[in-house]
Amino acid sequence: MSAVVKSPGFHSAEMQSMLYLNGVTKSFDGFKAINNLSLDIYPGELRAIIGPNGAGKSTMMDIITGKTRPDSGEVRFRDSIDLTQYDEADIANLGIGRKFQKPTVIETLTVWENVELALAGTRSVLRALLHKLSSEQADKIDEVIKLVGLKAKTNDLAGSLSHGQKQWLEIGMLIVQGPELLLVDEPAAGMTDHETMETAALLKEINKDHTVVVVEHDMDFIKALDSKVTVLHEGGVLAEGRLEVVSANPRVIEVYLGR
Amino acid sequence: MKLNHIFSALFSFLVLFQLQIVQAEQITPLESEADSALLLNQLVSVKSTSDKKDLINLIAGSNLPQRTRVLTAMQDGDLYYTKADEQLVYAKTHPDGYEISAVVNGEDLGVVGSRKVRKISINNELRTVLRGVLAELAIRSEDAAERLAAAKDLIRSPAPEFLAAIERAKAIESNDKVLESLNIAMAMINLKSDQQVLRLEAIEAFRGTLDSDAMSILAAMQLKDSDGNYLEKDELVRESSAAVLSEMRGQAKIYKLLENAFFGLSLGSVLLLTAVGLAITFGVMGVINMAHGEMMMLGAYTTYVIQLIMPNYIDYSIIVAIPAAFIVSGLVGIVIERGIIRHLYGRPLETLLATFGVSLILQQAVRSIFSPLNKSVSAPSWLSGSWEINGALSLTYNRLYIIIFSLIVLLLLVFLLKKTFVGLQMRAVTQNRAMANSMGIRTGWVDALTFGLGSGIAGIAGVALSQLTNVGPNLGQSYIIDSFMVVVFGGVGNLFGTFFAAMSLGVANKFLEPFAGAVLAKIFVLVFIILFIQWRPRGLFALKGRSVED
Amino acid sequence: MINKTIFERSAIGRLLLADKAGRYLIGVLLAAMILVPLCNLLMPAGSFFHIPTYVVVLLGKYLCYALLALALDLVWGYCGILSLGHGAFFALGGYAMGMHLMRQIGERGVYGNAELPDFMVFLNWTELPWYWYGFDSFFFAMFMVALVPAALAFVFGWLAFRSRVTGVYLSIITQAMTYALLLAFFRNDMGFGGNNGLTDFKDILGFSLQSDVTRCVLFALSALSVALAYILCRAIVSSKYGRVLVAIRDAESRTRFMGYRVEHFKLFVFVVSAMLAGIAGALYVPQVGIINPGEFGPINSIEIVIWVAIGGRGTLFGAVIGAVAVNYAKTYFTGAFPEVWLFMLGALFVISTLYLPKGIVGVVNQLRERRAERNATSTPEQGAQS
Structure with a gap:
């Protein structure tokens, strides 16, 4: 039960890392989905995570967002918060937003209503019942809808959007949630080349105010992000560094790039 | 069971053989009808009590076929002789006098006036003798079951005059159960003696048996009168009886537990049968089939129809009904899958509603065709009776068979799924539909077949239920919730889980019943499952892993 | 008109302005609330406008079902919780009301015991069980009508939702819940009249339950309750909270x-x-004159689902339409062709799920959209989508 009030804007100067994973292990029926994984994301960073299928990317996201509890290891947010103690709703309210691999928006609500639901604020039942939108909040919603390029679709049902537009709407919903850390799972999946590049630009734009972790398959997209890259393999980190460095690593080529 | 009959016949033959030898030492066997007539008619002529006593012993010791009947009639005062020709007859009262028949050859002599016959008189001394020889005759009967019944009678009315007869019977008795009862009967008699040694021996003899009469007599020895003195004055006897009693009670408790466990397992087997079809349709395919209960109902009605078709072969009707019910319910299942369910894959709640509609239609259909009244389905003879293990534990055959039957069904199913090609295809489709499709498996066909299989097994369960409960249109409804509980408790998609859940719920139910009563026990089990689901939302043996999470 | 502006400014007014179907529904309900009693009480028996008392009772019963359907639509239509145990909440509300009516019988029972209801005297009970205390007070009983179902829903929901039991699993355990209650209420030891339930009621607040006036008042109260419940539900689903439910x-x-x-x-x-369902049950019992454990039957709960599905889930007014339509059909067919009714009901389940996923309301909307397209004068439809 925590309605942690977030400090908006940027992080305190003393903060060492936004997200810190150390020695995290999780196994399902003996299969180690995550094996001694360590990761350190500093405040304001844009990090890309790549890895073949089954490398443990989704499980890692599940662990960070409280959907899955690790068997062992440390998961810390903003240095001091032990994320393994919280569930999804707590963690969302602590300031971690997650975008799913498959675009999940509320299809039977309009674009505007989707963003309204995601808008930062108290999440209690009573507040929701008595909620009245302030003009400030309405402006914020309009602003975000404009940012993700869905101005013309404001009053359309989210279910009527194209695949790419749903992805953007979901990113928009993440932004109004006001998280410090954004976890974005395969945002470019199923997009046209043009949309992919626009999405990369959008994420870089978002990165100005937020720490962003992106999981992706698409190499062109990773290139466009132009960020530090972590390669996952069999539940652990195989390599880390700039894309040019990582892609020269023979182990990486063997398990992933070279295929 | 047939085999049992053969054994007992064989056994009786051996006993008979022994009996003849023993008798040879006592009395000359009677060769002809004339001899037997001679012997019997002496009953008319002898008058003194001591002569009659000898004669009774002579008849009892003979190999006359009608000896038991004659002596019983004599004891009951139904033995008369005609005044005219002094012929020995059985007499039954009749409005016009007596209806008589000849003792010697059983010839019916019609009704005669009450003045035409005279009773063979007996007195109390003779009654005692008669009781003794009759008891002996009974405990030496050719039929083991009769001997057992006679021995039990002796336990209930222990009298010193039987002692010698029991001793003689024990010497030639080879059936363990009869022997045990004879021992108990003897101990019961000895317990009444005034010699401490005999009484202590008698109490020792009870040790290891589970006879309820023995236990109550031992318990009575611990009672006190209103002044606080023990009714049993002999302290040594009392203490020894207390020791034996507690040992007997301990054993009885263990057997009671075993019996409860057996009841529980048989209930569990019924649950298993009703749930295992659901474990296929719900567990493997993810389809909520609310008409599952009606598939069982169809199986039960199939049994009924089969018995109508072959009324003279009830013993075999069940054997025919099993495959027939499988086919009937299976085909109906396939029709439901093709007609309705395949349009609703991925929409479990809608499937639930649509199949509920189907269940209503099937119920009404049965009501219209067979009338709303319950139908009686007869049980084949080999299902009745029970296997008596000892005084405290007997297992009825229908329960025993249902346990075996449910296990066979489960094993066949596991074999079908794990070892056959069809099973392989079924598993392939449920695990990765798209991949299975691209490998050339006709997924639609496999779906229909899987659903048909689950429904067919429900039909087989219906055959079993027809032997346990009323066959009526509502038969399915009373089991549907239980079967869902079993599948959910065991963990969806896991046949072993279903097995384990069915058995443990069955046993739990039966162990709760003595304390809480049947209804409350059921409520407890339901509440337990509701709470259990909170703790493990996916059941006891849920598949773990990422794939099943969301 | 002046009235209209006041109406427009009020919170309820704003809700209903955005909900055309809701306006019609409330109009019909309020009209029925006034006209039906008038036609029953004032029109002479032979008149064309006379409504016989049995029809008033029947309509009152339908309205109780409509309220129950509204309650289910709120959780199923808007939040996706398919409860197969809503009949239990209805029955609990009904029992609470029944207990009050039982106490009202007083000395007029067969055994003439002022304290104990007949069935307790019959069971040789000498004292009123503690959970019957207070039910002689009308207000306490009315409080319990809402509180008991709410408490059960709270405990059950708290456990189930916290452990994330969802979808068909939730449906199955709600069914188990009502089944367990069915078994429990069948027991004489429970002190709720066992198999026979509670019946032979005499009066409510001093008014005879047999009189036409009382029946008309109960009918009017039922109509009013449905209207108020509709507005409450509409308010809930139109708020941000309602959008979270949809999410x-x-x-x-x-x-x-x-x-x-x-x-x-x-x-x-x-x-x-659950509270709404309990209130529906409480209104139902004095009108039909009996409450017994049969109301807990799993079949009853599933029937509620079909009313909502037929009417159109996630629309609220669809639930009301479905409850009345299906129950009217039930009354008609069980009277005219009793053997056909279950075939009909079964077919309704199948057809509505296969071909009418949005129910009657969905069909009507579709027809209207088509006509609107033909007329090429498209006005954006604001009704709730399922």
Whole structure:
């Protein structure tokens, strides 16, 4: 039960890392989905995570967002918060937003209503019942809808959007949630080349105010992000560094790039 | 069971053989009808009590076929002789006098006036003798079951005059159960003696048996009168009886537990049968089939129809009904899958509603065709009776068979799924539909077949239920919730889980019943499952892993 | 008109202005509330406008079912919780009312015992069980009508939603819940009249239950309750809370990751729905004159689902239409062709799920859209989508 009030804007100067994973292990029926994984994301960073299928990317996201509890290891947010103690709703309210691999928006609500639901604020039942939108909040919603390029679709049902537009709407919903850390799972999946590049630009734009972790398959997209890259393999980190460095690593080529 | 009959016949033959030898030492066997007539008619002529006593012993010791009947009639005062020709007859009262028949050859002599016959008189001394020889005759009967019944009678009315007869019977008795009862009967008699040694021996003899009469007599020895003195004055006897009693009670408790466990397992087997079809349709395919209960109902009605078709072969009707019910319910299942369910894959709640509609239609259909009244389905003879293990534990055959039957069904199913090609295809489709499709498996066909299989097994369960409960249109409804509980408790998609859940719920139910009563026990089990689901939302043996999470 | 502006400014007014179907529904309900009693009490028996008392009772019964359907639509249509145990809340409300009516019988029972209801005297009980205390007071009983179902819903929902029991699993355990209650209420030891339930009621607040006036008042109260419940439900689903419910229905995980405590949102709506169902049961019992354990039967609960499905889930007015339509059909067919009714009901289940996923309301909307397209004068439809 925590309605942690977030400090908006940027992080305190003393903060060492936004997200810190150390020695995290999780196994399902003996299969180690995550094996001694360590990761350190500093405040304001844009990090890309790549890895073949089954490398443990989704499980890692599940662990960070409280959907899955690790068997062992440390998961810390903003240095001091032990994320393994919280569930999804707590963690969302602590300031971690997650975008799913498959675009999940509320299809039977309009674009505007989707963003309204995601808008930062108290999440209690009573507040929701008595909620009245302030003009400030309405402006914020309009602003975000404009940012993700869905101005013309404001009053359309989210279910009527194209695949790419749903992805953007979901990113928009993440932004109004006001998280410090954004976890974005395969945002470019199923997009046209043009949309992919626009999405990369959008994420870089978002990165100005937020720490962003992106999981992706698409190499062109990773290139466009132009960020530090972590390669996952069999539940652990195989390599880390700039894309040019990582892609020269023979182990990486063997398990992933070279295929 | 047939085999049992053969054994007992064989056994009786051996006993008979022994009996003849023993008798040879006592009395000359009677060769002809004339001899037997001679012997019997002496009953008319002898008058003194001591002569009659000898004669009774002579008849009892003979190999006359009608000896038991004659002596019983004599004891009951139904033995008369005609005044005219002094012929020995059985007499039954009749409005016009007596209806008589000849003792010697059983010839019916019609009704005669009450003045035409005279009773063979007996007195109390003779009654005692008669009781003794009759008891002996009974405990030496050719039929083991009769001997057992006679021995039990002796336990209930222990009298010193039987002692010698029991001793003689024990010497030639080879059936363990009869022997045990004879021992108990003897101990019961000895317990009444005034010699401490005999009484202590008698109490020792009870040790290891589970006879309820023995236990109550031992318990009575611990009672006190209103002044606080023990009714049993002999302290040594009392203490020894207390020791034996507690040992007997301990054993009885263990057997009671075993019996409860057996009841529980048989209930569990019924649950298993009703749930295992659901474990296929719900567990493997993810389809909520609310008409599952009606598939069982169809199986039960199939049994009924089969018995109508072959009324003279009830013993075999069940054997025919099993495959027939499988086919009937299976085909109906396939029709439901093709007609309705395949349009609703991925929409479990809608499937639930649509199949509920189907269940209503099937119920009404049965009501219209067979009338709303319950139908009686007869049980084949080999299902009745029970296997008596000892005084405290007997297992009825229908329960025993249902346990075996449910296990066979489960094993066949596991074999079908794990070892056959069809099973392989079924598993392939449920695990990765798209991949299975691209490998050339006709997924639609496999779906229909899987659903048909689950429904067919429900039909087989219906055959079993027809032997346990009323066959009526509502038969399915009373089991549907239980079967869902079993599948959910065991963990969806896991046949072993279903097995384990069915058995443990069955046993739990039966162990709760003595304390809480049947209804409350059921409520407890339901509440337990509701709470259990909170703790493990996916059941006891849920598949773990990422794939099943969301 | 002046009235209209006041109406427009009020909160309820604004709700209803956005809800054309709701306006019609409330109009019909209020009209019935006044006209039906008038036609029953004032028109002479031979008149064309006379409504016989049995029809008034029947209509009152339909309205109780409509209220129950509203309650279910709130949780199922908007939050995706398919409860197969709503009959239990209805029955509990009914029992609470029945207990009050039992106490009102007083010395007029067969055994003439002022304290104990007949069935307790029959069972040789000498004292009123503690859970019957207070039910002689009307207000206490009315409080219990809402509180008992709410408490059960709270405990059950708190456990189930916290452990994230969803979908068919939830449906199955709600069914188990009502089944367990069915078995429990069948027991004489429970002190609720066992198999026979509670019946032979005499009067309510001193008014004879047999009199036409009382029956008309009960009918009017039922109509009013449906109207008020409709407005309450509409208010709930039109609020931001309602949109969170829809979000939970369509993408539960996403809603969690947005930071909403899904279990709290579900619990609230589940409890509100249970209370409405309890009130429906309380209105039902004095009108039909009996409450017995049969009301807990799993079949009853599933029938509620079909009313909502037939009417059109997630629309609220669809639930009302479905409850009345299906029950009217039931009354008609069980009278005229009793053997056909279950075939009909079964077919309704199948057809509505296969071909009418949005129910009657969906069909009407579709027809209207088509006509609107033909007329090429498209006015954006504001009705709730399922």
